[in-house]
Amino acid sequence: MTARRILLVEDEPTIGAAVSDRLTAHGHEVVRAWDGPGAVAAFEEHEPDLVVLDVMLPGFDGHEVCRRIQAVRPVPVLMLTARDDEADVLVGLAVGADDYLTKPFRMRELVARVAALLRRVDRAAELAAAPEPVRTWGDLRLDVGARRVWIAQDEIHLTPTEFDLLVCLAAAPGDVLSRERLLAEVWGWAEASGTRTVDSHVKGLRAKIGADRIRTVHGVGYALDVEANR
Ligand code: CA
Numbered sequence: 001m002t003a004r005r006i007l008l009v010e011d012e013p014t015i016g017a018a019v020s021d022r023l024t025a026h027g028h029e030v031v032r033a034w035d036g037p038g039a040v041a042a043f044e045e046h047e048p049d050l051v052v053l054d055v056m057l058p059g060f061d062g063h064e065v066c067r068r069i070q071a072v073r074p075v076p077v078l079m080l081t082a083r084d085d086e087a088d089v090l091v092g093l094a095v096g097a098d099d100y101l102t103k104p105f106r107m108r109e110l111v112a113r114v115a116a117l118l119r120r121v122d123r124a125a126e127l128a129a130a131p132e133p134v135r136t137w138g139d140l141r142l143d144v145g146a147r148r149v150w151i152a153q154d155e156i157h158l159t160p161t162e163f164d165l166l167v168c169l170a171a172a173p174g175d176v177l178s179r180e181r182l183l184a185e186v187w188g189w190a191e192a193s194g195t196r197t198v199d200s201h202v203k204g205l206r207a208k209i210g211a212d213r214i215r216t217v218h219g220v221g222y223a224l225d226v227e228a229n230r
Contacts, residue, residue, distance in 0.1 A: 003027045003028055003029060004028050004029070004048075004049040004050060004118055005028070005029045005030075005031060005046060005047070005048045005049050006023055006028050006029070006030050006031070006048055006049065006050050006051070006052060006114070007031050007032075007033065007039070007042055007043055007046060007048035007050070007051045007052070008020055008023070008030050008031070008032050008033070008051075008052045009032075009033045009034070009038075009039040009042075009051065009052065009053045009054055009057065009062065009065060010032075010034070010052070010054045010080065011034045011035060011054065011056075011057055011058055012054070015054075015080075015103070016032065016034075018107065019052065019107070019110060020032060022107045022110065022111060023052075023111070023114065026111060026114075028114075031046045031048060034057075034058070035057050035058040035059040036057050036058070036059035036060035036061060036062075036064055036065050037059045037060070038059070039051075039053070039057070039062075039065045039069070040065060040068050040069060043069045043072065043075075044072065047073075048075065049075070049076075049118065049121060050075065050076045050077075050078070050114060050117055050118060050121070051066075051069065051075055051076070051077045051078070052077075052078050052080065052110075052114070053065055053066060053077055053078065053079050053080065053097070054079075054080045055079060055080065055081050055082065055088060055092065056082055062079060062080075062092070063091050063092060063095050064095075066079070066092065066095045066096050066097055067095045067096065070095070070096035070159070074096075074159070074160050076098050076099075076117040076118070076120065076121060076160065077096060077097045077098055077099075078097070078098065078099050078100065078101065078110075078113055078114060078117060079092045079097040079099070079100040079101070080100070080101055080103060080105075081100055081101070081102050081103065082102075082103050083102065083103075086196075089196070089197075089200070090200055093197070093200045093201060093204065094204065096159050098117055098120075098159075098160065098161045098187075099113055099116075099117060099187060099197065100197070101113060112189060113189065115188075116187055116188030116189050117187075117188070119188050120160075120164065120186070120187075120188065124147065124160070124164075135170060137170070137173060137224070137226065139151055139152045140209065140213065142166065142167070142170055144167055147160075147163055149163065149166065149209070151209060151210070156208050156209055157208075158205065158208060159201075159204070161186065161201050162201055162204055162205040162208065164186045165182065165186050165198075165201055165202065165205055166205060166209070166224075168182060168185050168186055169182075169214065169222060169223065169224040170224055172224075173223075173224045173226050174223060174224065174225075174226040175223055176215075176217045176220055176221050176222070176223045177221050177222060177223065178220055178221040179195035179198045179199070179221045179222075180195065180221075181221065182198050182221065182222065183195060183197065183198050186198075186201075198222075202214060202222055212225060213225055
């Protein structure tokens, strides 16, 4: 695996040191920040490839940090939440986090999630280097290489995760993809608890491109609705 620069934002010394040691042991360069303002400053100074971000922070919280750094430059963000609170997770995903882990978590799990997010960055770079032709379904237009989406003449701004989800659904228009399959393809991991993550991001995607463009097949998954996109 290529060494990457990871910004770790965590105010709890024990957890911070443990995470930092583990990521360093996997060959990554770790830059640390301990509060909201420090995280934003470190992001701008060090230009990390990925951010591991605690939600509860002094100054302002991880959600605000995520909102601010995503406005500077899209970057994969793994949120660390103190409790398995659905509202907390939904806010995190809404401000641009790609994935989340609930404390306490196993270090092995953290390393796996980080690796999965970094693989997505590589895949996006590969697609951008060898652009595919622009694909269209009715008024929905998708430029996979440039990672841009339009509805008629209006460009739609998707988060990196929403974009990857749309690409995945668009690869097989009309086919129903299970939540587990989407989780494996977009997030790079497969665990039953992660299907809620898929639902949240599909909700975000629908809010931007129109709810009827993605069909829900209850108990199974989602499909790009070919009829609605005609
Ligand atoms: Ca904290």
